Every structure is written in C-alpha cells, then in structure tokens.
Amino acid sequence: MTAVEKMEKLANVKSGVTPELEKLYHDTDNCVRCGRCTAVCPTYKATRKEMMSARGRVHLARKYLEGSLGVSKTFKLYNDLCLGCGACLEVCPPKIKTDELVGLIKQDIFGKQGHSLDEMMMLKSCSYPQSFRWIVKMIDLNKQLGLVHLLPPELKAKANMFPPAPDKTLRDLVKGVELTRGGGRTKVGYYPGCLTQSLYPDVGMAVVEVLINHGYDVVIPPETVCCGLPHKEGGEHSEHRRLAGKNIEFFASQGVDYIVTNCGTCTHALKEYGHIFTHDPAMADKAGEFAAKTRDIMDFLTEVAGLKAGPRSLGGIKVTYHDSCHLSRRLGVVKQPRKLLAALPGLTFEEMPKANWCCGAAGSYSFKHPATARQILEQKMANVAATGAQVVTAGCPSCLMQLDYGKREFGVDCLVKHPVQLLADTFYN
Amino acid sequence: MTSSMIGEIINAIGKDKVLTEKEELACYSYDCSTYKHEPELVVLAHSTADIVAVMKTAHKGKVPVVPRGSATNLCGATVPLKGGIVLDILSMNKIIEIDRENLTVTCQPGVITADLQNAVEKEGLFFPPDPQAMNMSTIGGNVAQDAGGPRGVKYGVMHNYVLGLETVLADGSVLRTGGKTTKDVSGYNLTQILVGSEGALGIFTEVTLKLIPKPEAKRTLVCAFDNLHDASRTVTKIIDHKIVPSMLELLDKTSVNLIQSYVDSGYPTDAAGVLLIEVDGSPSEVDKQIILVSELCKECNAREIKVAQTTEEADAIWVGRRSGFAALSAYKPTVVAEDAVVPRDRLPEMVAKIQEIADKYGMLLPTFGHAGDGNVHPHICFDPRDEKETAKVPFIKDEIYHAALSLGGSISGEHGIGIAKKHLVPLQHSELNLGIMRGIKAVFDPDNILNPGKAI
Numbered sequence: 001m002t003a004v005e006k007m008e009k010l011a012n013v014k015s016g017v018t019p020e021l022e023k024l025y026h027d028t029d030n031c032v033r034c035g036r037c038t039a040v041c042p043t044y045k046a047t048r049k050e051m052m053s054a055r056g057r058v059h060l061a062r063k064y065l066e067g068s069l070g071v072s073k074t075f076k077l078y079n080d081l082c083l084g085c086g087a088c089l090e091v092c093p094p095k096i097k098t099d100e101l102v103g104l105i106k107q108d109i110f111g112k113q114g115h116s117l118d119e120m121m122m123l124k125s126c127s128y129p130q131s132f133r134w135i136v137k138m139i140d141l142n143k144q145l146g147l148v149h150l151l152p153p154e155l156k157a158k159a160n161m162f163p164p165a166p167d168k169t170l171r172d173l174v175k176g177v178e179l180t181r182g183g184g185r186t187k188v189g190y191y192p193g194c195l196t197q198s199l200y201p202d203v204g205m206a207v208v209e210v211l212i213n214h215g216y217d218v219v220i221p222p223e224t225v226c227c228g229l230p231h232k233e234g235g236e237h238s239e240h241r242r243l244a245g246k247n248i249e250f251f252a253s254q255g256v257d258y259i260v261t262n263c264g265t266c267t268h269a270l271k272e273y274g275h276i277f278t279h280d281p282a283m284a285d286k287a288g289e290f291a292a293k294t295r296d297i298m299d300f301l302t303e304v305a306g307l308k309a310g311p312r313s314l315g316g317i318k319v320t321y322h323d324s325c326h327l328s329r330r331l332g333v334v335k336q337p338r339k340l341l342a343a344l345p346g347l348t349f350e351e352m353p354k355a356n357w358c359c360g361a362a363g364s365y366s367f368k369h370p371a372t373a374r375q376i377l378e379q380k381m382a383n384v385a386a387t388g389a390q391v392v393t394a395g396c397p398s399c400l401m402q403l404d405y406g407k408r409e410f411g412v413d414c415l416v417k418h419p420v421q422l423l424a425d426t427f428y429n
Numbered sequence: 430m431t432s433s434m435i436g437e438i439i440n441a442i443g444k445d446k447v448l449t450e451k452e453e454l455a456c457y458s459y460d461c462s463t464y465k466h467e468p469e470l471v472v473l474a475h476s477t478a479d480i481v482a483v484m485k486t487a488h489k490g491k492v493p494v495v496p497r498g499s500a501t502n503l504c505g506a507t508v509p510l511k512g513g514i515v516l517d518i519l520s521m522n523k524i525i526e527i528d529r530e531n532l533t534v535t536c537q538p539g540v541i542t543a544d545l546q547n548a549v550e551k552e553g554l555f556f557p558p559d560p561q562a563m564n565m566s567t568i569g570g571n572v573a574q575d576a577g578g579p580r581g582v583k584y585g586v587m588h589n590y591v592l593g594l595e596t597v598l599a600d601g602s603v604l605r606t607g608g609k610t611t612k613d614v615s616g617y618n619l620t621q622i623l624v625g626s627e628g629a630l631g632i633f634t635e636v637t638l639k640l641i642p643k644p645e646a647k648r649t650l651v652c653a654f655d656n657l658h659d660a661s662r663t664v665t666k667i668i669d670h671k672i673v674p675s676m677l678e679l680l681d682k683t684s685v686n687l688i689q690s691y692v693d694s695g696y697p698t699d700a701a702g703v704l705l706i707e708v709d710g711s712p713s714e715v716d717k718q719i720i721l722v723s724e725l726c727k728e729c730n731a732r733e734i735k736v737a738q739t740t741e742e743a744d745a746i747w748v749g750r751r752s753g754f755a756a757l758s759a760y761k762p763t764v765v766a767e768d769a770v771v772p773r774d775r776l777p778e779m780v781a782k783i784q785e786i787a788d789k790y791g792m793l794l795p796t797f798g799h800a801g802d803g804n805v806h807p808h809i810c811f812d813p814r815d816e817k818e819t820a821k822v823p824f825i826k827d828e829i830y831h832a833a834l835s836l837g838g839s840i841s842g843e844h845g846i847g848i849a850k851k852h853l854v855p856l857q858h859s860e861l862n863l864g865i866m867r868g869i870k871a872v873f874d875p876d877n878i879l880n881p882g883k884a885i
Contacts, residue, residue: 005644010813029814032758033461035501035565048519048539049448049473051458059456074450093691093755094762362832 014067021108024101025065029093031058037088037098041360043081046375048154051078054088055097058082061101078386079106081372083365084233085325085358088349096322107235114235122364123234126226127195133169136198142236157370161405170197171222172206177208179218179368188216188300189256189293191247193266195397203417204269206424207262214305221250227269230363237276241418244273245283250339258304259294264396265361265363270294271331286353296327297420298395302336310427313346314375319422320349320389322403323356336393337419344426350387357383359394361402373402375410381406384414391415393422430469430513434490436765438472441482446473457515460507461562462499463763463813464848468495468509477521477597477634486602487514487878494599495880496628498539498570501562503766503797504847510882516632520567524548525635531609534593534856535637536739538569545638554645557584560843561751575625578592579676582801583709584641584844588624590767591639591836596623596630599874608635621647622869627845630873644880647675647709648719649743652726653700657681657784661777663729664800670725672718674740676707677801678779679752682793684757684808691756694749695742704731704800705750707743710760749762753797754808761810764851767826769833771878773803782832783807789828790821804842830856846884848871 012027030207038044044053051060059366060078060384063069082102089097128254139162151159170192188211196204211218249269251259261267274291277284286297301307319341327333334356341349360366360376384392384403392407392414394400404416439447448454455686458467459727469492474480487494493513500507509515521537527549528534534549534556542563546556559578560566566576572594577586593607607613607620623630654660658678667674680703681690685696694793696703704726708718723734737743757764772781783805788796800803810820827866830840840846842852853864866885870877 002573029762030758032754032764033459033500034758035461035562036755039564049453050519050524051620056456059459062453064456069452069455072450072452074452078452093752095759112704297867353759411881 003290011066011068013065017065018104018108020063021065021101021104021220024097024104025062026097027094027099028058028062031092031096033125034093036091036093040091041319042085042087042088042360042376043083043377046372046379047319051258052081054092055098057098057102058096059365060304061105062128064105071112072133076109078108081369083325083358083360083362083376084287085362085422086329087357090329094313100250103233106233110235117367119234123230123239126230127239128195129197129225132194132226136162136165150181158367159369163401163403165199166201168201170201173201173205174208174220179208179212179220180316180379181212185215186258187219187254187256189219189251189254189259191223191224191251191259191261191266191270192220193261193263193397195401200397200400200418201310201402203262205420206418206421207260209424209427210297210420211260213310214301214308216305219254219256221254223291226248226312227266229265229269232269232272232276232362240278243278244287248273248283248286251290252286256293258300259290260297261294262297262395262397262420264296264331264333265323267294267296268326268330273338294331294337296395298340299331299333300334301423302339307343308339309344309423311345312426312428314344314422314425316348317346318348318387318389319391319393320352320384320387321419322352322359322384322394322399323353324399325358325362327395328356333395337393340419340423347422350389352383352387352389354383359399359406361398363398366402366405376404378410381410381412385412389414391422393416393417393419395419430490434486434492435470437486438470438483441486442472442479444506445472446475447478449472449821453537454842457497457517457540458508461503462505462847463507463511463765464505464508466508466510466512468515469512471515471517473517473520477595477603480516480632480634481601481603483514483516484597484599488600488876491876491878492798493878493881494632496569496573496632498567499541499562500841501566502570502574502845503768504841504846505844506847506883508848510848513878517630518569521634527552527554527622528609529554532639532640533609533637535593535635536568538567538572538633538636540568541569542566542571543764549640550595550643554640554641556590556638556640557589558590561754568636568638572624572633572636573628574617574845575671575843577626577799577804578829579678579799580714581799581804581843582677583673583675588621591624592640593618593637594620594633597632597634599631599876599879603634604631607637611639625845627847627884629870629884630879634881636828640729641869644675644709645854646679646715648715649707649737649738649745649746650706650719650722650723651696651735651746651793652704652706652731654699654702654704655732657702657780660704661732661780661800663704663726663731664773664776666725666729667722668801670721672708672722674706674722674801675709677703677799678705678797679703679800679805679819680705680750680753681795683793684753684797687795688711688749688753688756691759692749692752694745694752695735696749700732705746742828750797751879755794757795757808757810761812763811763813765809765822765826766844767807767809767829768803768841768844769807769838770804771803771833771836774801775836776803776805779803779805779836779838786825786828786832790822790825792818792825794825799842802840802842827853848883849882
C-alpha cells in the first residue's frame with residue numbers, strides 16, 4: 001500500500017446542514033493542520049490541549065458536520081470554550097474563519113437543544129436594562145453583607161469578578177449635565193451600553209465631557225437597550241432584531257449626525273445592524289444608515305473630531321493599552337487609541353507584550369468558564385506587569401472589568417481605565 | 430486497551446492528565462501530514478515520573494505509545510497508526526538551565542523551539558537550528574525528527590547540537606546519555622542514535638543542547654534569475670569561493686508568485702528563480718561577504734540583486750520564505766511538502782528533474798528549499814476531492830525520490846520518514862543496513878510498542 005492510499009478519503013456534510021455552515025465546512029478542506037493557530041490561540045496557550053486550539057476546533061466541527069460526532073456535553077463544552085477572539089484567522093494560511101464556524105455550530109446546538117437555565121437567565125437579563133442593573137446590585141449587596149463567603153467556590157469566584165457597583169448609574173449622573181453646551185456644531189448620539197450604564201458610569205461621564213469639550217452637542221436617548229450581541233450569539237435572532245430595532249428608532253427620533261460608544265463589543269454589534277434585516281428592506285435602510293453613523297469614541301475623536309487634549313498634565317504617568325478583540329480585529333481600531341494616549345500631556349506610553357491577546361472576558365465567557373478565563377487572564381496580567389505601567393487602559397468595559405479583576409486577583413499594582421477617562425482628566429482642574 | 434489499564438494509569442498519575450472522551454481522542458488523531466488515526470487514550474505528561482508510569486503499564490499490556498509535541502511534523506510521525514496511547518509532552522515546558530560557561534542549555538522536551546531561541550539570545554547566545562515551524566514546534570519533537578532549517582547550510586541541524594538526553598525507554602526505565610561535554614568518545618554514541626528516531630526508540634524527558642555565541646551582524650540579499658539553472662549553479666559557485674552563507678534559499682517562480690500573493694515580501698514575481706542569501710559574522714566580515722556574494726550572483730547572470738538596507742527589510746524577506754508552506758496551502762487544499770536532498774553539486778540536475786516531473790504530470794510542483802545544503806522541497810499541491818489529481822500524487826512522489834537517489838541523495842533531508850516514506854526506505858538502504866536498524870529497534874523496544882508501523 002502506498003502512502004497516499006492510507007490518506008483518509010474526504011467525507012461530506014450530513015443532510016440538514018445550513019448553507020452557511022456548509023460553506024464554512026468546505027473552507028476547512030484547506031486546513032493543512034500546520035498548527036500556526038496553536039502559537040496565537042489564548043485558550044490553547046493556557047491549557048495546551050489540542051481541542052482548545054483552532055486546529056482542534058476545526059477538526060471537531062468537521063466531524064460534527066459530517067455526522068460522525070453528535071451533540072454531547074463534551075462537544076458542547078469545547079465549542080463553548082472558544083473565546084471567538086479571531087486571533088487564529090490572522091495567521092491561518094487558508095484564512096479559515098474558526099470563530100464564525102464555532103459560533104454557527106453553537107447556534108446549531110441551541111436550535112436543537114435550547115438554552116441552559118444559566119444561558120437563558122443571562123439573555124433575559126440582557127434584554128431588559130432594569131434586570132441587568134438589579135443583578136449587579138444584588139451581587140454587590142451580597143458582597144457587602146459577606147454572603148458570598150457562603151457560596152460554593154465557583155460562584156464565589158464569579159461574584160468576585162464584579163467590581164463594586166457604583167451608587168449611581170450613568171443615567172442618574174447625567175441628569176444634571178447641560179448636554180448642549182458644546183456649541184451645537186454637530187449632534188453626537190451617545191450609546192452607553194449595559195456595562196457602562198451600571199458599572200462604569202465614570203467612563204460614560206468622561207465620554208460626555210470629552211465630546212462637549214470638542215464642541216459637540218451630546219444626545220443620550222433615555223431608553224436605549226442592549227446591543228443584542230448576546231442574543232445573536234445565542235441564536236435568538238428575533239430578539240436580536242427587536243433590540244436592534246428599538247435602538248435604531250431611539251436614535252432616529254433624535255436626528256443625530258454620529259453615534260458613538262465606548263465599548264468595542266457594542267460598536268461591533270451596532271455596526272452589524274445593517275446586515276440583519278434581510279427580509280425587511282425599509283428597516284434595512286434605516287439600519288444601514290444607523291450603522292454608518294456609528295463609531296468607537298477613540299476612532300471618532302482621532303479621525304473625525306480632530307483630537308485635542310486639555311491643558312492639565314497627567315504628571316508623568318506610565319500607561320499601557322490592551323486591545324479588545326472586537327475593537328482591534330473586527331473594527332480595526334488599533335492605532336487610534338495609541339494616537340489618543342500619545343497626545344496626552346504628561347503621559348508615557350509603554351506597549352505591552354501581546355497587547356492584542358484576549359484577556360479572557362469575551363462577553364460572558366469569564367463567568368461561564370472561570371477556570372480557563374483565569375488562566376488566560378494570568379498571562380495577560382503578567383504582560384501588564386512587565387510594562388511597569390501605573391495605568392492599564394482598554395476600550396471595552398468588559399475588558400476593564402476583567403483587567404480590574406485580574407489586578408486584584410494577581411496583585412498587580414495599577415489602575416484600570418478607559419483611555420477617554422485619561423483624556424477627560426486633562427480637561428479638569 | 431482495557432479499562433483496567435486506563436484505570437491503572439489514572440491511579441498512577443491522576444485523572445486530570447488523562448483524556449478519554451471521543452471528542453478528545455479525535456483531536457489527537459492527526460499531525461501536519463495527510464494521515465489520521467485515533468488513539469484509545471491521551472496522556473498529558475507533566476513529569477518524567479508520569480511517563481515512566483505510563484510506559485510501565487503500556488509495557489505490561491503491550492500497548493502502542495506515540496509521543497507527541499506540537500504535531501507539526503509532515504510525515505505522520507505523531508499519528509497513532511495502531512491506536513494505543515498518545516503521550517503528550519507539551520506541559521513539560523521548562524527551560525532548566527542556560528549554562529553560559531559551558532555554552533549549553535538544558536530543557537524539558539515540551540519547550541517551544543522559538544521560546545528557547547529567544548531565551549538564549551537574551552544571554553547573547555545562539556541556538557541555530559530553525560525548522561520553519563519553530564514558533565509552534567517543540568524541542569523534543571525537533572530532536573525526535575532531527576529537524577533542520579535554512580541555517581543548516583552553515584550551522585547544521587538538530588543532531589549537531591544535541592549533547593545529552595534523558596530518555597524513558599519502552600519498559601519504563603530511564604536512560605541518561607551524553608552530558609554537557611562537547612567531546613565524548615566513550616562507548617557507542619547512544620545520544621546520536623536516539624536523535625531522529627521518531628519516537629520509536631524512547632521518549633525524551635530532558636535535552637541538553639550546545640549553544641554558540643550569537644553572531645554580531647548579518648545581512649540579507651535577494652537576487653533574481655531568468656532561469657533556474659543559473660540560480661542553482663550560483664549556489665555551488667558561492668560555496669566554491671569559500672563563503673558559507675548562514676542561509677541560502679532557492680525559490681522557483683511558482684513559489685515566488687504564491688508567496689507574494691500571500692504576503693508581500695518584495696520578491697520579483699517575473700523571475701524564473703530567486704535566491705535569498707544571508708551572511709553573518711563580524712560587521713566587517715559581513716560587509717565584505719555581501720559584496721563578494723553580489724558579484725558572484727552577477728557572474729552567474731543574476732538579473733536583479735537587492736541588498737536589504739534595514740533589519741525590517743531583511744525580516745520581510747525571511748517572513749516570505751517562512752510563509753512558503755502556508756502560501757501553498759492557501760492555493761490548494763492539500764499540500765504535501767516533499768523533502769529530497771542531493772549532494773550540493775547535483776542540485777541543478779535535481780531542480781531540472783523536478784521541473785520535468787511537473788511537466789510530465791501536468792501539475793505545478795512549487796519548489797523551494799535550502800539549496801545551500803542540497804535540500805529541496807518540491808510541493809505536491811492537490812485537491813483531494815479531485816480524483817484525477819489525487820491519483821497522480823503517489824507517482825509524482827516516487828519519481829522525485831527515485832531522482833534524488835539516482836543523484837546520490839536521500840529520501841529525506843529533514844522531515845523524516847514516518848508513514849509518508851516508509852515504502853521508500855528499502856530503496857535507499859540495503860538489507861544489511863535495515864537489519865542493523867531493526868536490531869537496534871529490538872534492543873530498545875523488543876515488543877515494538879513505541880510508535881509502531883513507522884520509519885523502518
């Protein structure tokens with residue numbers, strides 16, 4: 001028998017596979033298993049297990065789509081353990097979109113089995129801003145009362161990931177602010193996102209102040225809802241569209257020229273709105289217009305607003321920056337935050353090693369898989385510590401939360417901030 | 430494997446180091462070759478003691494064991510062809526000691542090759558072997574495959590650097606061979622027998638490697654030729670002038686075009702052949718050499734010579750070469766990197782022969798490789814869903830190696846035999862040679878449980 005005869009014959013997809021998945025399956029024909037992804041995959045680096053690399057995930061996906069693997073607990077788990085950070089795509093020779101492939105397989109499984117109680121509660125709480133805020137408050141109350149010590153270790157770790165809940169939400173804080181004192185040059189709509197609303201109102205206030213200082217009128221529609229990304233990823237497409245529709249209407253009624261966010265994930269989600277109303281042309285047009293107006297705040301400031309920093313020096317602090325996956329890989333916002341930080345008086349910028357490696361937050365990943373997320377975070381915090389920076393910055397509240405947890409968990413002596421907070425500091429007296 | 434054997438291993442080393450789910454086993458069925466076979470158990474070894482425990486059980490039950498690092502080899506060396514246990518060594522990834530006075534580094538087998546290189550370079554030292562998967566591959570895997578790379582022309586390959594090994598044998602006993610000395614003529618050189626043994630003689634648990642001082646300076650040039658013959662005869666011309674470049678790589682037109690469309694490396698896409706040359710040494714030596722090399726290229730009708738003026742320019746040139754395999758895999762679903770080596774002076778004939786084979790079968794055989802040491806990699810790129818194309822592959826492959834052997838070469842320069850070339854081994858080695866090899870295998874592994882079905 002010659003060597004080639006021992007080669008496995010290629011199979012094909014089983015019946016009932018969606019056209020999107022079938023296309024991605026055929027793309028994976030080109031995986032030569034070179035292993036380049038193993039050098040950049042955060043979950044593989046943390047665990048050193050083949051199933052935790054893109055190469056392994058592609059192999060599992062093929063077997064699932066061919067029908068030789070079914071939906072088991074293990075299969076579900078390894079798919080769920082993909083961060084979706086997209087690092088593998090950057091080095092993959094045939095450009096196999098493993099993150100997309102895994103995302104669609106997860107949706108396929110949800111379609112067959114529905115969501116677990118945890119997942120369902122998470123999605124429900126994201127659908128309604130009040131319930132999200134309520135959960136945050138409850139966790140905080142439990143921590144204050146010391147009740148978390150009574151929880152099983154895994155739940156306790158989850159509770160500890162949350163930073164202390166601030167007394168006031170962004171909506172409370174913004175009430176006394178004159179939003180139109182910017183001079184009325186242009187109307188900028190601000191979409192704060194759930195985490196900023198509830199946990200990082202200071203970041204939101206910094207965004208507002210900075211926009212006003214750049215001469216813009218700021219509009220914050222009173223009732224924006226979740227961007228819908230958790231629902232999209234959970235395969236809840238009609239809920240995704242419902243939320244998107246609400247956000248689009250809220251801003252349309254305000255007649256804004258731009259829509260900015262301070263969250264890489266939200267920006268990515270809002271920019272995707274243009275593609276989700278395929279069966280509703282009227283809505284699709286509005287959504288397209290909405291998406292085109294949407295920018296990340298740092299991108300907006302450096303590329304549209306003509307960034308100007310305030311006069312106050314930051315006193316010679318050393319600052320580093322962590323790239324959020326959505327900002328850097330999906331939106332290409334890489335140079336802008338560095339440009340912004342470099343423009344601040346009294347600030348020295350120090351690039352950290354592997355700045356664009358995922359921190360392990362990845363939406364709800366850190367809560368669903370605390371052990372793996374912790375291993376990934378440990379590597380990130382070591383890289384933060386290596387810079388000796390007093391402040392680590394990131395452009396996504398989910399990353400801020402994870403870095404803040406990492407700082408406490410691994411004893412790294414630094415502050416965690418959004419770059420816009422530092423910019424705002426240069427304006428204050 | 431019986432469940433009691435699995436239980437015995439779990440009892441000895443702990444449950445968290447053992448993978449048994451079918452999804453997990455599936456992920457240890459492959460490497461960078463085209464072959465697949467699932468193991469019955471995967472063990473993630475964290476120590477020599479773990480490996481000893483596994484081997485004791487495997488030895489008793491005559492269960493096949495395949496050691497595995499990053500599984501980036503191209504010949505099927507880590508595919509568990511007969512099932513059994515895949516023994517993963519990735520968690521044994523500590524650099525134990527960099528010894529600046531003896532110029533050695535001692536490490537565990539799971540250290541990533543590039544990590545080791547970076548660590549020793551921080552000390553002003555240099556570990557030259559540079560297999561092109563070095564960002565992913567492990568030292569243990571590289572020793573087992575006797576891997577090499579472009580720097581082989583001047584600095585040699587893995588076996589030139591392995592001084593000492595700790596190896597767990599098939600029965601679980603621990604063998605120590607060699608050490609930190611660069612000279613050692615007591616008894617047979619068991620260390621060197623183990624290098625390149627593809628996991629069939631033992632499992633490495635500690636490796637001591639020779640280091641050299643890091644060259645102070647290096648310079649890179651790219652030159653283009655209108656025909657491959659001129660490009661390949663430039664190689665011998667340079668060596669004949671007593672210059673041994675630190676890298677001397679040849680790329681044919683197809684490879685250049687595929688690489689350029691994958692990553693812009695500044696290669697001229699209309700040339701029939703391109704040479705990438707790096708010289709290293711002291712700054713003054715390097716400047717002299719690069720001028721002489723440019724002149725020699727001109728004498729051999731080079732059409733265009735570009736000397737990199739900055740480190741960034743030089744890096745870009747080498748990134749292209751390192752992306753070679755990747756660029757081809759973006760072109761066709763399956764890429765089989767062949768690996769023939771001939772005496773350096775026969776290189777022009779070998780290159781011509783590959784071209785003839787490509788024409789005969791009507792397929793592109795993008796060829797690049799370490800021309801400086803006579804090692805070329807013609808790549809068979811095909812679509813396994815295309816039956817006609819696939820049917821040609823074994824014939825092309827065999828013709829390439831018949832050609833290499835007829836020119837006094839070998840069927841593998843640096844990729845190894847594994848499954849891919851097992852059938853070709855008797856063409857290169859006499860029954861006498863093979864008998865000795867089988868005898869060695871029988872001494873190390875009488876029950877044939879270590880990576881069975883491969884190599885010889």
